[in-house]
Amino acid sequence: MNTEKDIIIIGGGAAGFFAAINIAERYPKASVAILERGKEGLQKVKISGGGRCNVTHAEFIPSELVQNYPRGEKELLGPFHTFMTGDTIAWFEERGVALKIEEDGRMFPMSNSSQTIIDCFLEEAEKHKVEVLYNHAVKTVKALEHGFTITTSQGDFYAKKLIFATGSNPKIWDILQDLGHRIVPPVPSLFTFDIKDDRIKGIPGVVAKHVDVKVVGTDLESNGPLLITHVGMSAPAILKLSAFGAVALAKLNYNFEIEINFIQQDFATCVEELRNFKQEFAKKTVFNSAQFDLPKRLWKTLVLASKINDQERWADINKRQLDNLAAQLTKALFKVTGKSTFKEEFVTAGGVDLKDINFKTFESKRLPNLYLAGEVINVDAVTGGFNFQNAWTSAYMASASITLP
Numbered sequence: 001m002n003t004e005k006d007i008i009i010i011g012g013g014a015a016g017f018f019a020a021i022n023i024a025e026r027y028p029k030a031s032v033a034i035l036e037r038g039k040e041g042l043q044k045v046k047i048s049g050g051g052r053c054n055v056t057h058a059e060f061i062p063s064e065l066v067q068n069y070p071r072g073e074k075e076l077l078g079p080f081h082t083f084m085t086g087d088t089i090a091w092f093e094e095r096g097v098a099l100k101i102e103e104d105g106r107m108f109p110m111s112n113s114s115q116t117i118i119d120c121f122l123e124e125a126e127k128h129k130v131e132v133l134y135n136h137a138v139k140t141v142k143a144l145e146h147g148f149t150i151t152t153s154q155g156d157f158y159a160k161k162l163i164f165a166t167g168s169n170p171k172i173w174d175i176l177q178d179l180g181h182r183i184v185p186p187v188p189s190l191f192t193f194d195i196k197d198d199r200i201k202g203i204p205g206v207v208a209k210h211v212d213v214k215v216v217g218t219d220l221e222s223n224g225p226l227l228i229t230h231v232g233m234s235a236p237a238i239l240k241l242s243a244f245g246a247v248a249l250a251k252l253n254y255n256f257e258i259e260i261n262f263i264q265q266d267f268a269t270c271v272e273e274l275r276n277f278k279q280e281f282a283k284k285t286v287f288n289s290a291q292f293d294l295p296k297r298l299w300k301t302l303v304l305a306s307k308i309n310d311q312e313r314w315a316d317i318n319k320r321q322l323d324n325l326a327a328q329l330t331k332a333l334f335k336v337t338g339k340s341t342f343k344e345e346f347v348t349a350g351g352v353d354l355k356d357i358n359f360k361t362f363e364s365k366r367l368p369n370l371y372l373a374g375e376v377i378n379v380d381a382v383t384g385g386f387n388f389q390n391a392w393t394s395a396y397m398a399s400a401s402i403t404l405p
Helices: 014-026 043-051 062-068 073-082 085-094 114-127 170-178 236-244 246-251 267-280 296-305 319-330 386-401
Strands: 004-010 032-035 099-101 106-109 131-133 138-144 147-152 155-164 183-189 191-195 207-215 221-228 232-234 256-261 332-341 347-352 370-372
Touching: 004 014, 004 147, 014 032, 014 114, 014 386, 032 155, 043 114, 062 073, 062 386, 073 386, 085 099, 085 106, 085 386, 106 114, 138 170, 155 386, 170 183, 170 347, 183 236, 183 246, 191 236, 207 236, 221 236, 232 236, 232 332, 236 246, 267 319, 296 319, 319 332, 370 386
Parallel strands: 004 032, 004 155, 032 131, 155 370
Antiparallel strands: 099 106, 138 147, 147 155, 183 347, 191 232, 191 332, 207 221, 207 256, 221 232, 256 332
16 A cells, blocks of 8 residues: 555545545545544444434525534634535535435435435545545654655555544644644533423423523523423523533533523513413413413423412412513523533534634645644534534635645
């Protein structure tokens, strides 16, 4: 095996394969190799979206797409004008992979299987003679005057150009730091909240469709659907908070209070509505007449928490009980005592400092001929296909800006 290559990509994940294929297409005579530490690559692609692979998100305006990136919003605006969702869809369709849009905007292969994406990448890599070397863990990287030497668990390599597409990998961050890059310490992003509270204890699986959530004592807030789980709360309203609050919540050691408005109305408006219900449903029990489009099981636990028993009728509840119920509906406090990983889609905030990267090319400002793509840099997104879109865009732009003689 010839260990001298024109281009080496470290990391056989989404960004690594995308970069390698695009380079090999542009330079058919170039020697392009992927070094992957595992016995197979594309593991995150495989498990994403419950095994269906959430390829991207149906958002076609760059200024709106960037709002889904807690870190990288400003930096990705230019790149998204070059390569974004429409380009991703076209890229896959040109290679025989049709994508579909689901109601919430997430995009998946029509086959509903991540294997379709994996097969596409493996076939394209083979077609364009990309060498994929598994079980090659990178130990050290040394910058030379013209190129790099890469020491792996299976021998040394030389490359004229180098792309790091290793995702969140502390050992690789150490190597990049040794090469002069600044690393923003990683903290978890995209996690669910652990909450022990009698109001939600017996109702896992209940979804409140439209809630406002804020972290008490901070300016962090979000909205959207909220899912009650066996250990606490999840779904977009919580996941957005965890992503945008990744650094702040780590500093709080994942112990904080959240305030939830289950009906997206202010307290006074809610009290007024409850007074109307008191007239309208006088003879009915409060417990059994759920309002505001809330799931019945959630309504019942909030009623009980308001010191209203399951037999009391609307006509019989007093002002204090009415106020209690309005407070539970519009400003319920819950104590968060920890976090849990969201499914298998572990995402971290942190990585190569954005100031060290030229976002027109994704080349390092610290070392010429070294490029960075995907989550190895300090960019991360909320759930919904946005992290993959960052992988495709950064990998494409790195591959497009590499020049070979």
